[in-house]
Amino acid sequence: MPTRPPRLLGAALLLASLLAPLAALAEPSPVGERPALGQGAPAPAAGEPSPWTASFQSTYVLQRKAGFQAAYTGPNSLVTAPETGYTLTATLFLGVRPWPGAELFVNPEVIQSQDLSHLAGLGGLSNGENQKSGGPLPTLYRARAFLRQSFALGGAESRVDAGPNQVAGTVASRRLVLTAGNFAVADVFDQNALAHDPRTQFLNWSLMGYGASDYAADVRGYTVGLALEWYWDAWAVRAGRFAQPEESNGLPLDLDLWRHYGDVLEVEHAHELFGQPGKVRVTGFHNRARMGAFRDALAYAAAHGGPPSVADVRREQSKYALGIGLEQGLLEDVAAFARYSLNDGRTETYAFAEIERSFTAGVVVKGRPWRREGDTLGVAVAVNGLSDDHRDYLAAGGTGFLIGDGRLNARTEQIVEAYYSLRAFPGLWFTADAQHIANPAYNADRGPVNIVGCRVHVEY
Template sequence: MPMLLLPAVAQETADPAERFAVHGQSTYVWQRQPAFASPYAGTNSLSGRRATSYSLTATVDVGARLWEGAEVHLNGERAQGIPFSGLHGLGGLTNGELAKTAGSDMRFYRARLFLRQTWGLGRGSEAVPADMNQLAGVVDKRRIVLTAGNLSALDIFDAVSVSHDPRTQFMNWAFMTHGSYDYPADARGYTWGAALEYIDEGWAVRAGRFMQPKESNGLPLDTRLGRHYGDQVEFEKSHALFGRPGTLRLLAFRNKARMARYDDAVAAASIQGGVPDLAPVRREHAKIGLGIGVEQALGDHAIAFARASWADGKTETYAFTEIDRSISGGVVVDGAAWGRAGDAAGAALALNALSGPHREYLRRGGLGAFLGDGALNYGTEQIAELYYSWRPLRRLWISADAQYIRHPGYNRDRGPARVFSVRVHTEF
């Protein structure tokens, strides 16, 4: 899913009272998947044949300060790309820049249009650097922040500094956020809604309500926020471990929409015959989930992170990907450790799993938003990713990336799959 939260190495201190700014980015990702063992395949399988994929995105952010504490941002974005197997066959898909609307034709659209209002409550001040979707300025350490409009829920929630942005960090969807976090978004990763945050020195709490798509993983949004919605609450606490800073985050979400239960689809197929189908059994349902995440400085140049998440897994995936349980973690090291400040190297592992009803639905031949081999010899999906990001120029990053995926699509009969990538990212 597309996001635009850029890493700390890209931030620079600017005028403390910036009134207007224009920022932009462009990211190209090329991926190659060698052939892998695939004794059978279904409608939504990752093809076992050698394949090539790419994505290209470009974003322009125009920001302006309206009055004291208020700023507005408008993002225009364009995107195109060809995914592996039509973006099917994996829980942890290999390129977070490829949206569900990906295609070979360049698409232009509005990605964000939001207002951020900050009310200062004292306890000293701190500088805010200029960045995408952020004007340089000074804010109180204790403050209330309201963000409302068209944006990504991941702009605000689960903002792990080193594992959040596929444009500069890990590419796999399993490392963008909690794997089981079925966060509200349209097929491009954006939504409308509002979030309120209370931020104090050393801790924060935030809550938000956002629109869901009208149908699972669709592009049109359901504007009936009183009936269908995605709610999330997050608590964040800073700490020090052996004198090194860290952050702990606890997240809970609840989605309300017209969704299908896997058990209902299986029961209907048992009576009527054939394979289970989600479409005929969609009703009003809620989905809940939890996530815990931590990031911890290991030294002057290394940060470790870990996430664990759970969703009830009773209903179909609605806006993110087909992961019901997930554990992930990794380490990112700044190139300053070897005399290349601005470079970065990262290594991460993820273990993804499905709920019992979800597994049974797929085992009987059902199709999900991303999965459906026609059969299922279930096994947890295991992902390893390594990358090196080289910064040859002030506003240019070139990355090499490798991913290893055991049991792709949770199927022991298939794989392992390997994906090798080159990414070019620029900013202005």
């Protein structure tokens, strides 16, 4: 039987205490100013680059799904009975500066989890800490091992504090940055400051990034690749090529980047609107892999009998996706974000979420007005949809990696999430989270479902 969640929380806090010597290297900043994943060693004196950084995070998420009504249940449906699930992760962020302008990082990571409904039955899954290969036994792996090289091109210089995968120093407003090795696409692209990191922000997968991007990653969310970024004052342009899994939603990566790959191109512009900062991003995705097309699967099933399966018709194919994102300050302590993404909807989900159309929007408020400067309140909505091809495939009894009720009364999947993050003291946050999901897995014959949860996040 899986380890009970309270014991897991105790294990997380014990691990944090064993690593307490790292606290002497850290002085976490307020929640609205720190890096997304945590806070590392303090910066040296101004103008003096640091030779290294070390930081640690552990996050425990406990969720309880209420029971709900459904006219029928299929092979990849959300279970109608009440359920409890959890995730526990712990990560070390270790980095050195081997020569001027370079940073080398390694991130050992551990995960232990018990998934709701075996991680099936939703387009926007409820916990971004979940992995498609998680389980009740702790698993140690290398999350990242990469090199970042920066080339200053002039412009103004600004101070960069130490943090997870960031060595303290200065950066030029005009620069080239080359990143190569084992990391995540989301480490470089779509760096939304309000909805990006499930360890500190919204939990639902739909709110972590572009839901319809199907970006290249193994089942843990990491990949191997190369990214080049060009910064010129308010503008940034990023491009990268990344390894796809050897097979759909698999763990081993196909390192033949000339044959199978995920390409990403992003343009970003920073601005001020009524005195408040904001950013606009446009991101394009091109994935190339052996994928099954929904129409091909339907034709194969019509000729051979049985329910359609994309596994029967996989061949070399491309998938294209587009994302548009906005984040904008509204008041001193209030900011909003919105994203829209879509893909061509022809082929199976290869690496991320089973979403082909997605619109998300939300508001985040810092706690200063009620004298809780370290607290954060967030509310967001997500509306996810499928292509016509995918709807017909599911209605005919087809299944994907994450969804498939055997039948389908198609509707958009609609999600509302709210969280309150309370900073107990520097380095420790407690979060209460609630999600309401209508038409889970795009099926009006099932749901709605309510999921409540809590999160404990520790960082040094």
